[in-house]
Amino acid sequence: MKLKFSRVFDAPRVALWSAMLDPAVLARVIPGVERFETVGEDTYDATLKVGVPAVKGEYQGQVSIRDKVRGGDGPYSYVLEGGGQGQQGWAKGEARIEFSDAGPGTRLDVDADVQVGGRIAGVGQRMIEGVAKIMAEEFFAAFDRELKRKRTGAGGSVAFFLRAALRFLRGLFTRRSPGRSS
Amino acid sequence: MGYIGQRIPGRNNLRLARGAGQFTADVQMPNPCFMALVRSPYAHAEIEHVDVSAAQGLPGVIDIATAAEVAQATRPFSFARPPEVEVNLADMDGKRLREYALAERWVGYSGRPVAAVVAEDPNTAAEAAERVAVQYRELPVVASAEDALKPGSPGAIPGWNDNLVFHTRYAKGDAASAIAKAPGVITGRVQVQRHVPVPLEPRAFVADYSTRTGRLTMYASTQMPHTDRSILAGALGMASEDVQVIQPDVGGGFGCKVPGSDEEVLVAFFARRLERPVRWTEERSEYFLACGHARETWFDFEAGYREDGKLLALRIDAVADIGLPFGAWVQSSVTAYCLPCGYAVDHCEVSMRSVVTNKCKWGGYRGFGKEAASFCMERIMDRIADAAGLDRVEVRLCNFIPADAFPYGQVSGALLDSGNYQGAMAKLLALVDQEAFRQEQAAARTNGRCLGLGIGFELTPEGCSMPNSDFLQGWDGATVRMDPGGRVTVLTGVTSPGSGNETGIAMIVADELGVPLDTVTVVQGDTDRCPYGLGNFSSRSLMIGGSAALAAARELREKLLSVGAKMLDADPEDLELANGEIRVAAAPAPPAADAPRNPGGPAWSVPIRRVARKIYSHAFGAETAHVEPGLESTRYFRIGNVHHQPETEGRLSFYPTWPFMAVAVVVEVDVETGFVEVLRCAAVHDCGTVVNPTLVEANTHGGIAQGLGAALYEELLHDDAAQLLTTTLMDYTLPTAVEMPAELSVAHQETPTAATPLGAKGAGESGVAGPMAAVASAVEDALGVEGLALMTLPLKPERVWRSIREVAGAVQMGETA
Numbered sequence A: 001m002k003l004k005f006s007r008v009f010d011a012p013r014v015a016l017w018s019a020m021l022d023p024a025v026l027a028r029v030i031p032g033v034e035r036f037e038t039v040g041e042d043t044y045d046a047t048l049k050v051g052v053p054a055v056k057g058e059y060q061g062q063v064s065i066r067d068k069v070r071g072g073d074g075p076y077s078y079v080l081e082g083g084g085q086g087q088q089g090w091a092k093g094e095a096r097i098e099f100s101d102a103g104p105g106t107r108l109d110v111d112a113d114v115q116v117g118g119r120i121a122g123v124g125q126r127m128i129e130g131v132a133k134i135m136a137e138e139f140f141a142a143f144d145r146e147l148k149r150k151r152t153g154a155g156g157s158v159a160f161f162l163r164a165a166l167r168f169l170r171g172l173f174t175r176r177s178p179g180r181s182s
Numbered sequence B: 001m002g003y004i005g006q007r008i009p010g011r012n013n014l015r016l017a018r019g020a021g022q023f024t025a026d027v028q029m030p031n032p033c034f035m036a037l038v039r040s041p042y043a044h045a046e047i048e049h050v051d052v053s054a055a056q057g058l059p060g061v062i063d064i065a066t067a068a069e070v071a072q073a074t075r076p077f078s079f080a081r082p083p084e085v086e087v088n089l090a091d092m093d094g095k096r097l098r099e100y101a102l103a104e105r106w107v108g109y110s111g112r113p114v115a116a117v118v119a120e121d122p123n124t125a126a127e128a129a130e131r132v133a134v135q136y137r138e139l140p141v142v143a144s145a146e147d148a149l150k151p152g153s154p155g156a157i158p159g160w161n162d163n164l165v166f167h168t169r170y171a172k173g174d175a176a177s178a179i180a181k182a183p184g185v186i187t188g189r190v191q192v193q194r195h196v197p198v199p200l201e202p203r204a205f206v207a208d209y210s211t212r213t214g215r216l217t218m219y220a221s222t223q224m225p226h227t228d229r230s231i232l233a234g235a236l237g238m239a240s241e242d243v244q245v246i247q248p249d250v251g252g253g254f255g256c257k258v259p260g261s262d263e264e265v266l267v268a269f270f271a272r273r274l275e276r277p278v279r280w281t282e283e284r285s286e287y288f289l290a291c292g293h294a295r296e297t298w299f300d301f302e303a304g305y306r307e308d309g310k311l312l313a314l315r316i317d318a319v320a321d322i323g324l325p326f327g328a329w330v331q332s333s334v335t336a337y338c339l340p341c342g343y344a345v346d347h348c349e350v351s352m353r354s355v356v357t358n359k360c361k362w363g364g365y366r367g368f369g370k371e372a373a374s375f376c377m378e379r380i381m382d383r384i385a386d387a388a389g390l391d392r393v394e395v396r397l398c399n400f401i402p403a404d405a406f407p408y409g410q411v412s413g414a415l416l417d418s419g420n421y422q423g424a425m426a427k428l429l430a431l432v433d434q435e436a437f438r439q440e441q442a443a444a445r446t447n448g449r450c451l452g453l454g455i456g457f458e459l460t461p462e463g464c465s466m467p468n469s470d471f472l473q474g475w476d477g478a479t480v481r482m483d484p485g486g487r488v489t490v491l492t493g494v495t496s497p498g499s500g501n502e503t504g505i506a507m508i509v510a511d512e513l514g515v516p517l518d519t520v521t522v523v524q525g526d527t528d529r530c531p532y533g534l535g536n537f538s539s540r541s542l543m544i545g546g547s548a549a550l551a552a553a554r555e556l557r558e559k560l561l562s563v564g565a566k567m568l569d570a571d572p573e574d575l576e577l578a579n580g581e582i583r584v585a586a587a588p589a590p591p592a593a594d595a596p597r598n599p600g601g602p603a604w605s606v607p608i609r610r611v612a613r614k615i616y617s618h619a620f621g622a623e624t625a626h627v628e629p630g631l632e633s634t635r636y637f638r639i640g641n642v643h644h645q646p647e648t649e650g651r652l653s654f655y656p657t658w659p660f661m662a663v664a665v666v667v668e669v670d671v672e673t674g675f676v677e678v679l680r681c682a683a684v685h686d687c688g689t690v691v692n693p694t695l696v697e698a699n700t701h702g703g704i705a706q707g708l709g710a711a712l713y714e715e716l717l718h719d720d721a722a723q724l725l726t727t728t729l730m731d732y733t734l735p736t737a738v739e740m741p742a743e744l745s746v747a748h749q750e751t752p753t754a755a756t757p758l759g760a761k762g763a764g765e766s767g768v769a770g771p772m773a774a775v776a777s778a779v780e781d782a783l784g785v786e787g788l789a790l791m792t793l794p795l796k797p798e799r800v801w802r803s804i805r806e807v808a809g810a811v812q813m814g815e816t817a
Helices: A013-020 A023-029 A125-151 A158-174 B013-017 B067-073 B083-090 B122-131 B145-149 B175-181 B225-236 B262-274 B284-290 B331-338 B370-388 B392-399 B421-431 B434-446 B501-513 B540-568 B608-617 B693-712 B769-783 B797-806 B810-816
Strands: A002-009 A033-040 A043-050 A057-069 A076-086 A089-102 A105-117 B033-039 B045-051 B061-066 B113-119 B133-138 B164-172 B184-192 B204-210 B215-220 B243-246 B278-281 B297-305 B311-323 B347-356 B450-459 B475-482 B488-492 B520-523 B575-578 B581-584 B605-607 B632-638 B660-669 B676-686 B743-748
Touching (some): A013 A023, A013 A089, A013 A105, A013 A125, A023 A033, A043 A076, A105 A125, B033 B284, B045 B113, B061 B122, B061 B262, B067 B113, B067 B262, B113 B122, B113 B262, B145 B311, B164 B331, B175 B297, B175 B311, B184 B370, B215 B225, B215 B262, B225 B243, B225 B262, B262 B278, B311 B331, B311 B370, B331 B347, B331 B370, B370 B450, B392 B421, B392 B450, B421 B450, B421 B660, B421 B676, B421 B743, B434 B450, B450 B769, B475 B501, B475 B540, B488 B501, B501 B520, B501 B540, B540 B575, B540 B608, B540 B632, B581 B608, B660 B769, B676 B693, B676 B769, B693 B743, B693 B769
Parallel strands (some): B033 B278
Antiparallel strands (some): A002 A105, A033 A043, A057 A076, A076 A089, A089 A105, B033 B113, B045 B133, B061 B113, B184 B297, B204 B215, B450 B660, B475 B488, B475 B632, B581 B605, B660 B676
């Protein structure tokens, strides 16, 4: 099953890249994650609790990251590969994740090929795309919050302060609320 | 006038229609517990570890069984499989497979039971089953027959040198050289999709074990109670007599409820182990995964024909995807056995390779492989007609086995008992006014509507009797008993899956004993009460079970006549039984018959109940002392036209009777969407002597519904990992009343068989193959596109739509339509 998602984040490419590869961040933002442990370089063990009907249950699995492309002007990318098994069956697959500039922000494209089995395949296949979409939305929203939290995080850097001040001033002139450009 | 031949509604109809049926899930037992299964989500894997600790801790969980325990407490399943499979496997390079009800180390299809849980309520059982953690190691999956046959394919079953379980071959003449010499040759592939039968009632079992008697009582939604009893007793190491199998009302079987399922053995296992009633009712998604699939077959054919449409030579190379080699995979051999069905071909070669894959085993399904064979032949007939530029009906008529050629030995050695195919086709054409339809079709075409007429012919042999089989035997037992009040009880070894054969059997017995139909009770489906029998399959219940009941009733009749003769002071030969009395055949009409024959002399007639009373109450009297006391007879009937001794009888012949049906359908096709609607359906059915036309028609209507489902909607789909994607009734489309044609008629032709005393053939599987073929033919006719050949089922809108566009010129036709 092929799945495609994309989303524009209000963060520079490098920041998004680092956050997406930070196990501590991932442990906070993956929906339903109960456990996220590093077991090797770019390899993680995870326990996931899914509450969506038809795939509801607890899943154990492993994910690893390979083929990292970073640097130069072209898009950054890596391949996420993994699989897991739980009460309603199993899933495995890989996803190519691409980071490209989109104005001041970064566009994230996820291109995944997923296989499912057991009850997820039988009962859930008709809704699996919808479920994946819901989970991706949850993930992206949590990730967005995470990025914002980082930006407004305690102390903050000088650069961050200056950027915030600049936005505030720009906002005054354009009579629009500061922050979001979209 | 007797009851046989009359239109009498099924005696259980009203009870079932008002919801008073009692199905297995309705059977109440005190203090029951509920089973749920852990099923493999992988199609092919090794089981590395099973951890039940999380399930054990759940309140309400009573017991959990793993494979090792089941293997210790039960015998393996080789006994539970049809023995002919075992026989065949023995010849197959040592290919063997023995399995317990729970998979021990290896799973070969997704849905295979791995562990079983019993709890105080069904929800807790399901929750606990989800908590059983099984660690699998995936193995390479063989997901299709095509993959299975590729050189270097991974094995669907480890240790087997290839994925071929059996190669059935039949030949007559020299097909290769006859094809080379034929004026015309066509080739192609016909494909029938994977199905499940989908009865309204899924499988259900309720079992209890009595510590007092040491007996197990199993209520089962089964087709074969006695065979079931042998299987359960064998699996649990008990004596058959210590197992009672009761079949309550069954909400459809169609072949999928033959015994020998993992689930039933597990219910029995737990009932004995816990000494408590255990229940299991299948969920629909489990049914799709594990009950048993059927029919997935392709046929590569090469046919040589003459300009007049005569089929001179035929080669068929067929491959069936049987999943794992349990259950009823022998259906694929039956397909080969039937070819070339009702057609006479001098040179013919049939090859059927039954191939294992990592899919669910096959279960029986109405048609039992015969529907695929007929569908294949009908498609070939239409292709010959198209290639030779002939009428599709004419081509069939010129190839049918002549009516005077019966009994006819078909290519496989099958001995076709009787038939008149031309007669059925002629009667069908009289029902369907082809000329009027062509006018209707032309008129509709000017309004942009595409109507089409299609013809199909099916041959559906019945009464299967295989050598060395505990399941498939062509004999059965019946007890007929008359009580002192003259009421009759018939106990049969055959059962009814809801088809109404109990009504037909009652009619046969009532006629033989001359008693009113409502004084005859039929008891079926209880191994403690009924004589040994093989149950319900292959349309055998009426023709074989009815014949056994007839034989038993005949014995009773003779005793009644013998005593009646003494009571009437007449010769038994001068007497007749009718309307509840024995009377002198030459008796005058009432009221004269009410008077004595001469003053002070005997009467003209005596009520049968008085004769019965006399036999019970005056066993030492002058009228009764010459007969054995009691009014009960048990007889076993062996059907004719079965030949199991090739050395003295020629080739193996295991189908005794060969009913057939010609069918026509009218469809409308929406060219824009490819959607097909069936508007009308007419059929002429021939099952020999018709005991009850209403029941035969009801059965045939059901068959037609399943045939239309096969033609247009139903299809089990798997992905590349052999994961079943269609596990709900939203994904696996069944025809409903809405999809049935508004006009549906079934007429009868009667060509009796010599294999049964009444001349009746089986009638339970008719109606499937004909509509499959007729719909395909009708859709082609509706589209009227030259070169369009719809050879793959089902004809779902997408497939029809694509076919229209793939064929050259189709687009223009779509535009003009």
